[in-house]
Amino acid sequence: MAATSGFAPDRRLRLVSRETLESRKRFEPSEVEPRIVRRWLESGLFSPEPAGTAADNYSIAVPPPNVTGSLHMGHALNGSVQDVLIRYHRMRGLRTKWIFGTDHAGIATQTKVEQALAAEGTSKEELGRERFIERVWEWRAEHGSTIRDQFQRLGASLDYRDERFTLDEDYAAAVMKVFVDLYEKGLIYRDRYLVNWDPGSRSAISDLEVVQEEVQDVLYHVRYDVEGGGEVTVATVRPETILADTAVAVHPGDERYADLVGRTAVIPLVNRPVPVIADEYVKPDFGSGALKITPGHDPNDFDIGRKHGLAEISVIGEDGRMNEAAGEPYAGLPALEARAHVVEALEAEGRIVAREPHHHEVPVSHRSGERIEPLISLQWFMRMDELAAPAIDAVRDGRVRIHPEGQRQVYLDWMDNIRPWCVSRQLWWGHQLPVWYRGEETYVGLEAPEGEGWTRDPDVLDTWFSSALWPFATLGWPRDTPALQAFYPTDVLSTARDILFLWVARMIMMGLEFAGQVPFHDVYVHSVIQAPDGRRMSKSLGTGIDPVDEIERHGADAVRFGLLAMSSSQDVRYSPAKVEQGQQLANKLWNASRFALLGVQEDVDPAPRPETVEDRWILSRVQRTKRMMADCLTEFDFSHAALGLYDFVYGELCDWYLEMVKPRLYDEGADREALSAHLLFVLAETLELAHPVIPFVTEEIWSYLPGAEGLLAGRAVEGLEPAWIDEEAEAQVQRAMDAVRALRGWRDSVGVRPGEAVPARLAAEGYEDTLEQVARLARLDLRQDGGDPVASVAVPGGAVEILAGGAFDPAEADRRLDKRRAEVEREIARGEGKLANEGFVGKAPAEVVEAERAKLERLRRELAEL
RNA sequence: GGGCGCGUAGCUCAGUGGGAGAGCGCUCGCUUCACACGCGAGAGGUCGCUGGUUCGAGCCCAGCCGCGCCCACCA
Numbered sequence: 001m002a003a004t005s006g007f008a009p010d011r012r013l014r015l016v017s018r019e020t021l022e023s024r025k026r027f028e029p030s031e032v033e034p035r036i037v038r039r040w041l042e043s044g045l046f047s048p049e050p051a052g053t054a055a056d057n058y059s060i061a062v063p064p065p066n067v068t069g070s071l072h073m074g075h076a077l078n079g080s081v082q083d084v085l086i087r088y089h090r091m092r093g094l095r096t097k098w099i100f101g102t103d104h105a106g107i108a109t110q111t112k113v114e115q116a117l118a119a120e121g122t123s124k125e126e127l128g129r130e131r132f133i134e135r136v137w138e139w140r141a142e143h144g145s146t147i148r149d150q151f152q153r154l155g156a157s158l159d160y161r162d163e164r165f166t167l168d169e170d171y172a173a174a175v176m177k178v179f180v181d182l183y184e185k186g187l188i189y190r191d192r193y194l195v196n197w198d199p200g201s202r203s204a205i206s207d208l209e210v211v212q213e214e215v216q217d218v219l220y221h222v223r224y225d226v227e228g229g230g231e232v233t234v235a236t237v238r239p240e241t242i243l244a245d246t247a248v249a250v251h252p253g254d255e256r257y258a259d260l261v262g263r264t265a266v267i268p269l270v271n272r273p274v275p276v277i278a279d280e281y282v283k284p285d286f287g288s289g290a291l292k293i294t295p296g297h298d299p300n301d302f303d304i305g306r307k308h309g310l311a312e313i314s315v316i317g318e319d320g321r322m323n324e325a326a327g328e329p330y331a332g333l334p335a336l337e338a339r340a341h342v343v344e345a346l347e348a349e350g351r352i353v354a355r356e357p358h359h360h361e362v363p364v365s366h367r368s369g370e371r372i373e374p375l376i377s378l379q380w381f382m383r384m385d386e387l388a389a390p391a392i393d394a395v396r397d398g399r400v401r402i403h404p405e406g407q408r409q410v411y412l413d414w415m416d417n418i419r420p421w422c423v424s425r426q427l428w429w430g431h432q433l434p435v436w437y438r439g440e441e442t443y444v445g446l447e448a449p450e451g452e453g454w455t456r457d458p459d460v461l462d463t464w465f466s467s468a469l470w471p472f473a474t475l476g477w478p479r480d481t482p483a484l485q486a487f488y489p490t491d492v493l494s495t496a497r498d499i500l501f502l503w504v505a506r507m508i509m510m511g512l513e514f515a516g517q518v519p520f521h522d523v524y525v526h527s528v529i530q531a532p533d534g535r536r537m538s539k540s541l542g543t544g545i546d547p548v549d550e551i552e553r554h555g556a557d558a559v560r561f562g563l564l565a566m567s568s569s570q571d572v573r574y575s576p577a578k579v580e581q582g583q584q585l586a587n588k589l590w591n592a593s594r595f596a597l598l599g600v601q602e603d604v605d606p607a608p609r610p611e612t613v614e615d616r617w618i619l620s621r622v623q624r625t626k627r628m629m630a631d632c633l634t635e636f637d638f639s640h641a642a643l644g645l646y647d648f649v650y651g652e653l654c655d656w657y658l659e660m661v662k663p664r665l666y667d668e669g670a671d672r673e674a675l676s677a678h679l680l681f682v683l684a685e686t687l688e689l690a691h692p693v694i695p696f697v698t699e700e701i702w703s704y705l706p707g708a709e710g711l712l713a714g715r716a717v718e719g720l721e722p723a724w725i726d727e728e729a730e731a732q733v734q735r736a737m738d739a740v741r742a743l744r745g746w747r748d749s750v751g752v753r754p755g756e757a758v759p760a761r762l763a764a765e766g767y768e769d770t771l772e773q774v775a776r777l778a779r780l781d782l783r784q785d786g787g788d789p790v791a792s793v794a795v796p797g798g799a800v801e802i803l804a805g806g807a808f809d810p811a812e813a814d815r816r817l818d819k820r821r822a823e824v825e826r827e828i829a830r831g832e833g834k835l836a837n838e839g840f841v842g843k844a845p846a847e848v849v850e851a852e853r854a855k856l857e858r859l860r861r862e863l864a865e866l
Numbered sequence: 867g868g869g870c871g872c873g874u875a876g877c878u879c880a881g882u883g884g885g886a887g888a889g890c891g892c893u894c895g896c897u898u899c900a901c902a903c904g905c906g907a908g909a910g911g912u913c914g915c916u917g918g919u920u921c922g923a924g925c926c927c928a929g930c931c932g933c934g935c936c937c938a939c940c941a
Binding site: 021025026027212219234235236237238281282283285286287291292294298299300301303358360404406407409410413414417497498500501528530532534565566568569570571572573575576577578580581583584587588590591592593594595596597598599639640643646647654655658662666741744745747748749754755827830831834837838839840841842843844845848851852855 | 868869870871872877878879880884885888889890891894895896898899900901903904905906907908920921922933934935936937938939940941
């Protein structure tokens with residue numbers, strides 16, 4: 001880790017610091033953040049030299065955003081999650097690399113550039129392939145840095161100096177090698193097969209890129225003649241595909257049609273004789289129980305067709321129009337128009353028996369939004385079952401752990417039923433297939449084949465094919481580089497749920513096959529952030545919230561904190577309140593630090609030097625918070641990590657410790673050296689603890705801390721110190737806090753003026769070291785004598801007796817006392833009841849019964865004091 | 867159709883077997899020398915419904931009601 005030019009421990013600088021600190025009563029993210037980002041980037045801290053092995057180091061490969069994309073809430077959340085892990089482990093002293101890069105994102109990027117061309121009045125066809133691809137690279141040069149800048153604004157400590165792109169030369173070479181190797185292993189093959197054709201992008205797409213959408217259709221019941229007499233009625237929502245029917249199927253057990261099986265039906269309009277076949281797939285209770293079979297345009301029919309050796313006729317082409325095989329007058333018409341004509345013709349023949357409204361789901365392209373046209377096409381496929389087996393084992397035996405647990409089974413189920421993957425895409429932007437043809441010959445190899453007359457396959461690979469290599473191709477694979485040695489396998493893969501199959505599963509398969517090891521040990525599937533009203537966050541709905549806007553409004557620390565605090569094992573609604581909470585936290589920490597830095601004695605460096613019970617208490621609480629943070633991060637429980645940090649800073653450090661420290665700190669005459677050292681030490685520990693969550697404000701404060709050198713982000717911090725856990729101090733201070741709260745509540749309710757000290761006497765145990773603090777924080781004027789009490793306030797371990805002389809409403813005081821007495825009596829009755837229950841005493845664990853007894857005793861003492 | 871998950875304070879959510887919590891919002895009070903993006907004190911909940919297990923259930927089990935997401939080839 002490179003040393004950096006941080007705060008030099010030159011005391012003269014502190015004069016400048018003091019003025020700045022005194023004047024800045026609020027933390028100003030917009031002023032601080034750019035400065036801090038620059039220092040981080042210039043330090044080289046995020047760019048470790050590769051050394052050692054992955055077992056010693058810590059690494060994460062960022063899910064590569066689309067190269068022309070911009071930061072959305074999902075990126076911001078995932079960036080925060082990964083950065084917390086990265087910063088935490090970097091501060092544990094590990095060599096830590098967060099691999100950065102972008103994805104060429106075939107369809108998405110090509111579509112964007114095509115749209116830009118259309119706006120210029122031209123098209124990719126006019127430009128030609130070569131020129132078009134140049135245009136995309138130009139587009140990338142122009143827009144490719146947006147997302148990087150945005151990640152930097154978030155504070156993400158990615159290795160920006162070592163950026164990857166899935167179309168870089170080295171990366172592309174890795175992709176080609178994988179394709180060729182898989183081909184040679186027989187796992188990649190070319191086939192004429194029914195694919196999901198996306199008329200929008202004019203390309204085949206994989207099953208995973210298809211979504212189902214509900215539509216209202218008409219279900220037509222159409223009567224077919226059977227040769228030799230008789231007829232059969234089938235139902236369809238796509239009458240135009242009748243032209244491609246090559247069979248009629250019934251269920252083998254369906255007695256209504258038993259005599260039809262084996263005979264020949266006649267397809268209307270085209271008068272094609274086709275067999276009537278029996279297949280288990282047919283549902284006898286749907287429609288008439290007879291099904292038209294169209295292998296050329298329906299996935300189920302395709303399977304049935306292959307099973308029964310049926311002819312495969314295509315009547316719809318890749319342009320979405322009826323082709324020549326459809327015959328006159330349909331050829332050339334868009335499929336939907338052809339449908340109307342077919343219905344009309346059937347109607348004319350009196351073949352439409354019924355038409356009924358039919359609500360169902362149809363496949364739609366996730367990319368273009370257009371309805372999928374299943375059609376038979378010559379494409380490249382990848383057989384997955386062989387690669388899936390070891391990837392299933394890796395998750396089963398825990399070499400890859402998936403969090404939350406529920407996603408594990410989802411992964412296994414999908415992998416168990418994995419199907420071949422159509423990897424070729426009819427696009428220009430991407431990795432062109434390393435495949436050449438000459439007549440009937442096919443050549444697959446890293447270099448173009450020798451000889452004349454070869455033409456290269458124009459198709460490119462599915463973007464996810466190259467993404468699947470991300471964790472190792474980014475590190476130099478197939479070369480055995482020091483980076484690959486040092487950082488593969490990576491530690492954690494954090495991602496959204498929707499690409500668990502699309503990406504994560506395929507990385508595991510490819511990692512095992514080509515890099516010889518799982519690509520990561522833990523998969524964290526983070527929440528999907530919905531709009532505050534529960535709808536999907538989307539640009540088109542107008543429900544999107546731009547994380548960069550939020551950073552500008554509230555600061556990056558606030559956004560990070562908010563997102564982490566929101567995150568959960570399920571989907572969550574975006575909570576502006578949580579972001580504000582993060583902003584308050586940053587501001588609070590800033591001001592608490594001002595208090596400490598401006599109040600301590602000059603020339604004192606941070607060091608643990610506890611003098612009082614609260615000094616020991618805060619030290620102990622810091623350790624507990626460290627442990628909490630470590631546990632939460634181990635379990636990927638980011639919301640509790642963030643909220644726990646908030647609770648510590650607000651609820652313990654600021655509300656109590658700093659308040660308790662004030663009299664000593666403001667006592668100019670006293671020797672405040674130990675206190676100063678201790679206070680600074682607690683501050684330093686807090687900054688270290690908080691830094692992974694809110695790196696900007698903590699880094700900024702760090703630069704003002706006496707004796708602090710370099711960057712906080714690069715500091716290797718001590719782990720928790722068990723010796724500083726102090727149960728006794730914690731119990732005492734807890735008791736004191738409870739007492740102060742009780743006394744303040746009493747004051748408020750009986751109308752004691754806020755500034756007024758109340759004469760009082762302690763009648764309770766357990767305040768040996770805290771009485772002075774209790775008296776000060778509750779504004780009591782403590783006395784030994786003073787005669788009979790005029791009122792009494794219950795506190796843990798007894799009561800505080802209020803003596804004559806204070807101004808308050810005695811009637812209200814009595815009411816309050818009565819109320820409390822009744823409460824205590826109720827509790828006592830309950831405890832007595834419980835302990836009188838033989839079942840409880842006999843069966844409950846001894847420590848539970850004991851605790852109940854102790855509590856009862858405490859309550860009885862309290863009642864006596866009242 | 868299968869799977870996962872959720873129903874707790876006005877809102878967003880913690881809490882997985884022994885005294886119902888947080889943030890925001892709301893009410894009251896406070897120019898207390900770090901912070902008014904502050905401090906202090908409060909009000910507010912038959913923990914979806916019904917049954918069961920248990921000495922004891924917000925938490926475990928079953929059923930029901932409501933909601934979300936994922937997967938899936940009923941024409």
